[in-house]
Amino acid sequence: MDQLRIRGGKPLSGVVRVSGSKNAALPILLAAPLLTKPTIIENVPRLRDIQTTLKLLEMLGCPSTFEDHVVTIEPCSRIEPEAPYDLVRTMRASVLVLGPLLARAGRARVAQPGGCAIGARPVNLHLTALEKMGATFELDAGYIVGHCEGLTGAHILFDFPTVTGTENLIMAACLAKGTTVLENAAREPEVANLADFLNAMGARISGHGTSVITIKGVDKLGGGTYQVMPDRIEAGTYMVAAAITDGEITLEGCPFMELDAVVAKLREMGMYFEATNAGVVVRRASELHCVDVVTQPYPGFPTDMQAQLMALMCVSQGAGSIRENIFENRFMHVQELMRLGASIRISSQTAVIRGVPQLTGAPVMASDLRASASLVLAGLAAKGETLIQRVYHLDRGYEAMEVKLRALGADIERLP
Numbered sequence: 001m002d003q004l005r006i007r008g009g010k011p012l013s014g015v016v017r018v019s020g021s022k023n024a025a026l027p028i029l030l031a032a033p034l035l036t037k038p039t040i041i042e043n044v045p046r047l048r049d050i051q052t053t054l055k056l057l058e059m060l061g062c063p064s065t066f067e068d069h070v071v072t073i074e075p076c077s078r079i080e081p082e083a084p085y086d087l088v089r090t091m092r093a094s095v096l097v098l099g100p101l102l103a104r105a106g107r108a109r110v111a112q113p114g115g116c117a118i119g120a121r122p123v124n125l126h127l128t129a130l131e132k133m134g135a136t137f138e139l140d141a142g143y144i145v146g147h148c149e150g151l152t153g154a155h156i157l158f159d160f161p162t163v164t165g166t167e168n169l170i171m172a173a174c175l176a177k178g179t180t181v182l183e184n185a186a187r188e189p190e191v192a193n194l195a196d197f198l199n200a201m202g203a204r205i206s207g208h209g210t211s212v213i214t215i216k217g218v219d220k221l222g223g224g225t226y227q228v229m230p231d232r233i234e235a236g237t238y239m240v241a242a243a244i245t246d247g248e249i250t251l252e253g254c255p256f257m258e259l260d261a262v263v264a265k266l267r268e269m270g271m272y273f274e275a276t277n278a279g280v281v282v283r284r285a286s287e288l289h290c291v292d293v294v295t296q297p298y299p300g301f302p303t304d305m306q307a308q309l310m311a312l313m314c315v316s317q318g319a320g321s322i323r324e325n326i327f328e329n330r331f332m333h334v335q336e337l338m339r340l341g342a343s344i345r346i347s348s349q350t351a352v353i354r355g356v357p358q359l360t361g362a363p364v365m366a367s368d369l370r371a372s373a374s375l376v377l378a379g380l381a382a383k384g385e386t387l388i389q390r391v392y393h394l395d396r397g398y399e400a401m402e403v404k405l406r407a408l409g410a411d412i413e414r415l416p
Contacts, residue, residue, distance in 0.1 A: 004388040004402060006379035007411040008361060012247035014408045015279065016238055018254050019045040019399040020069065021231040024190040026093040027167045028197050028228060029053050032062040032073050033100040034174060035201060037223025041071040044228055045399040048392075052091050056083055060097065075223065079104060085111035085142060095123050096164060098146060099172030102135050108146040112139075125165040129156045133169075133176055153178030153217060161186040161211065161297045167194055173215035174203045182213040188298040189258045193229045200226050230255045233304045234398055236262045237373050239282045240308045241405065243271050244315060244381045248283040249408060256280050261301040265291055265309065269316060288312065290320030290355055297326070307333050307374035314342040315381050316355040323350045333371035336364040340378050340386065361386040369397040376401065380410055 020043035028041060030053060044050060046069065054064050054071065060083070061076040081101045088094030092113040101108035113123065123144070127137050130146065132154040137146045153176050158165060166186040171194075173180035185191070187209055195208035201224055204216040232255045239259075242249040243266065256263070256275060263273060272285035290313045295303040303326035313320050314337055324330050331351055334344050339362045343354040361384035366372035372393040379386030391414070394401050402412045 002391050003415045004376065004379075004391045005413045005415055006361070006376065006382075006386045006388070008359075008380050008382040008384070008386060010245065010380075010409055010411060012241055012245045012249055012380070012405070012408040012410060015250045015252060016404050016408060017252040018230040018235045018238070020228040021045070021190060021193070022047055022049060022397055023231075023233075024193040025050060025228045026053055027096050027171070027190070027194045028226070029057065029071065029073070030093065030096040031100055031171050031194070031198065032057050032064075033060060033076050033079055033097070033104045034171060034198075034221045035073070035223050036075050036220050038075065039073045039201070039223040040225040041073065042069065042225065042227040043230075044069050044071050045231070047397065047399060048395045049091050049093065052087065053093070056087055056094065056097070059084070059087065060101075076104070081105045081107050082109040083111055088113075093164065095126060096168055096171070098126060098130065098144065099168040099170075102130065102146050102148050103151055103172045103175040106148050106150065108144070110144045110146075112142050112144055125158060125162050126168045129158070129165065129169050130172060132156055133172060133180065151176035153180040153215075155181045156183065158182065158184040160184065163188050163191060166191050166213070170195060170198065170205060170208075170213065170215060173217060174198055174205070174221060175219075176215075176217040178217055180215045180217070182215070183211065185211055185213045186297065187211060189229060189232065189255070197226045200224055232258045233302065235259060236305045237308050237377070237398070238404075239263075239266060239271070240312050240377055241380060241408070242282040243269070243284060243288065244312050244377050246284055247408070248281065250276070250279045250281050252279040254280040261299060262305050265293060265301060269312070288316035290316045290318045290353060292321045294323045295325050303327060303330060304370055306330065307370040308377055310334075310344070310351065310353060311337060311374040311377040313353040313355060314344070314378065315359060319352060319354045321350055321352050325349065332367040333374050336366070336371070336375055337378055339364055340382055342378070358383055360384055363387045363389070366390045366393055369393040373398065373401070376405070376412075380405070
């Protein structure tokens with residue numbers, strides 16, 4: 001369990017390249033059992049969850065190589081439809097192999113996802129929807145065991161727009177007989193990126209990016225080359241890094257259009273953005289002011305940017321609020337920010353933040369990935385030294401964050 005030592009107070013400046021999106025790359029890679037020809041996936045971030053996914057694919061019968069952000073996947077000659085607990089217990093996205101395995105092999109044995117620090121993420125929506133397509137399930141010693149004699153298209157209405165549920169059903173429906181319609185589907189760009197990938201491999205998907213997605217089943221998917229979209233949450237985090245240090249950062253490969261809700265709030269707080277040939281330039285336009293934020297499914301303000309924006313509001317003028325509507329336990333970073341001198345009060349699912357003139361460095365503990373990022377941001381603005389423990393979370397979602405920040409001028413070091 002590594003630590004990060006940060007000596008804050010330095011404005012960040014320079015150019016940073018936005019990495020490929022982990023949340024887009026994982027479902028694309030986990031679609032491998034559907035493919036019948038070699039496939040090349042570009043712009044894949046080098047992260048712990050990606051390495052775990054490639055090990056899982058090899059166990060499923062889909063060998064791959066990973067070099068210079070490019071994954072080359074060989075088609076599954078003989079599918080082994082089991083995802084063991086020891087391998088996937090730390091990666092909730094592993095449930096995404098259910099749809100592809102049932103569609104291609106007619107059976108799947110997948111370890112139930114492990115606990116999640118930020119709240120419950122039940123898979124019942126996945127199972128209920130797959131049952132409508134003809135699958136049956138049972139629980140066996142902590143495993144979800146599924147069977148089908150071939151999936152059939154169905155009309156599925158989600159209770160709420162689940163991202164992984166939408167992705168699982170899109171993949172399952174690609175090889176189903178007939179047409180599947182998903183209503184109240186997730187609209188996230190990562191879902192659309194998966195659908196675009198599958199279409200490039202021969203699928204017939206339309207409506208992705210909207211709340212109604214239609215999938216017409218085909219006999220098989222082929223292979224090809226595809227590039228993973230940039231990570232919009234990483235890009236948003238570096239936008240906040242420019243703001244919280246009063247610096248100027250140019251973001252190469254920034255998915256600016258997919259960050260509308262984040263950019264709107266940062267502009268409201270006092271930030272300036274300019275799209276140039278070199279990338280998106282981010283800096284303060286004025287003194288920063290707190291705002292009111294409500295997290296919502298895309299295209300609303302993303303829950304994955306809530307902790308980072310809270311860190312920025314801690315050193316902004318006035319008072320603001322953040323209402324968390326997606327996960328019930330996603331304010332665990334609040335107590336750690338308060339150890340740095342932040343003024344935050346929580347009432348149910350709402351945090352009220354009053355800006356303070358200065359944060360002060362202290363030892364803190366990260367609870368999850370986005371909490372880790374928020375504490376790094378707060379440490380960059382704090383006076384003195386901040387020591388962040390449990391930063392292994394960053395290896396799961398931000399590619400070499402401390403390296404990129406150091407290149408921008410941060411005094412940051414990873415310690416054993």
